[in-house]
Amino acid sequence: MSNLAPQVIFIGLGVIAVVSALLVVVGRNLFHAAMFLGAYMLSIAGFYFLLDADLVGIMQVFVYVGGVIVMLLFGVMLTAQMTNVRMVSAVKQRGGTVLSVIVLVALLASIFKKTAFVISQATPAQNAISLVGKLFMTDYVLPFEVVSVLLLAALIGAIVVAREEGRPQ
Amino acid sequence: MITEIIYFNVFVILGAAIVAIAIGLSKLLATRKPSEAKLEVYECGNIHVTGDPRIQFKIHYYIFALLLVIFDVEMIFVFPWAVVFKSLGFFAFIEMVIFIAILMLGLFYAWRKGVMKWV
Numbered sequence: 001m002s003n004l005a006p007q008v009i010f011i012g013l014g015v016i017a018v019v020s021a022l023l024v025v026v027g028r029n030l031f032h033a034a035m036f037l038g039a040y041m042l043s044i045a046g047f048y049f050l051l052d053a054d055l056v057g058i059m060q061v062f063v064y065v066g067g068v069i070v071m072l073l074f075g076v077m078l079t080a081q082m083t084n085v086r087m088v089s090a091v092k093q094r095g096g097t098v099l100s101v102i103v104l105v106a107l108l109a110s111i112f113k114k115t116a117f118v119i120s121q122a123t124p125a126q127n128a129i130s131l132v133g134k135l136f137m138t139d140y141v142l143p144f145e146v147v148s149v150l151l152l153a154a155l156i157g158a159i160v161v162a163r164e165e166g167r168p169q
Numbered sequence: 170m171i172t173e174i175i176y177f178n179v180f181v182i183l184g185a186a187i188v189a190i191a192i193g194l195s196k197l198l199a200t201r202k203p204s205e206a207k208l209e210v211y212e213c214g215n216i217h218v219t220g221d222p223r224i225q226f227k228i229h230y231y232i233f234a235l236l237l238v239i240f241d242v243e244m245i246f247v248f249p250w251a252v253v254f255k256s257l258g259f260f261a262f263i264e265m266v267i268f269i270a271i272l273m274l275g276l277f278y279a280w281r282k283g284v285m286k287w288v
Contacts, residue, residue: 006174055248058245063241067241071238075231078230078231133252136246136249136250137261145267148272155239158235163282
């Protein structure tokens with residue numbers, strides 16, 4: 001039970017990830033593609049939770065599914081005549097696509113075969129979130145505060161760029 | 170690990186069950202007598218809805234999406250702090266006040282620039 005269940009969950013998540021990733025690429029509707037990208041990112045979050053990486057999983061859900069996907073959907077909806085367009089990918093590119101996919105898979109497979117994977121013996125940290133919180137408040141105070149300055153810069157930069165370009169006539 | 174898997178399964182089953190019950194019950198209990206008026210698109214105040222429902226939104230709204238992403242990332246940093254807040258005491262509180270104050274500067278900047286205006 002204890003060995004089988006994580007594997008079942010892993011395979012299930014893997015199937016969801018691969019299928020939704022494929023649907024992102026194959027789909028003809030941009031809105032649906034963005035939704036399937038969200039499903040894909042959720043399944044990746046599932047992998048993080050499966051690996052006991054709670055904080056990274058939460059980050060994935062909040063930032064990617066909650067933030068980036070919303071931004072993507074806004075981008076799709078803001079673009080005129082975009083949601084209803086059924087995109088037709090050029091059939092001419094099929095040969096090149098197949099070729100590049102084959103090359104990519106062959107390269108990845110050769111790298112995969114050559115690499116000697118080391119499995120760490122260390123047990124994953126329990127309560128990673130509170131551990132991170134403690135470290136933020138003790139050893140890494142300065143980086144923590146610098147992050148807020150970085151976010152401030154990103155915020156102001158985003159406003160400046162979006163306002164100048166998006167100002168309605 | 171096993172207890173977590175049990176939790177996981179309980180959540181999966183519960184989640185699926187809630188959706189199945191909600192949709193299934195309404196399918197089972199609802200009477201269906203469609204008429205022309207019932208099948209019309211619901212729109213508050215409008216009698217006859219015309220045109221394409223998918224219109225181009227104002228580009229202005231994109232800034233809200235950008236702000237959402239920024240404050241999403243901020244929340245990620247607040248979250249671990251909130252978990253251990255009690256055991257860290259006053260110093261941690263001051264740190265978080267500084268952290269949020271710096272970000273509030275950005276919010277005030279957005280406010281001053283008129284980004285928050287609902288147009």
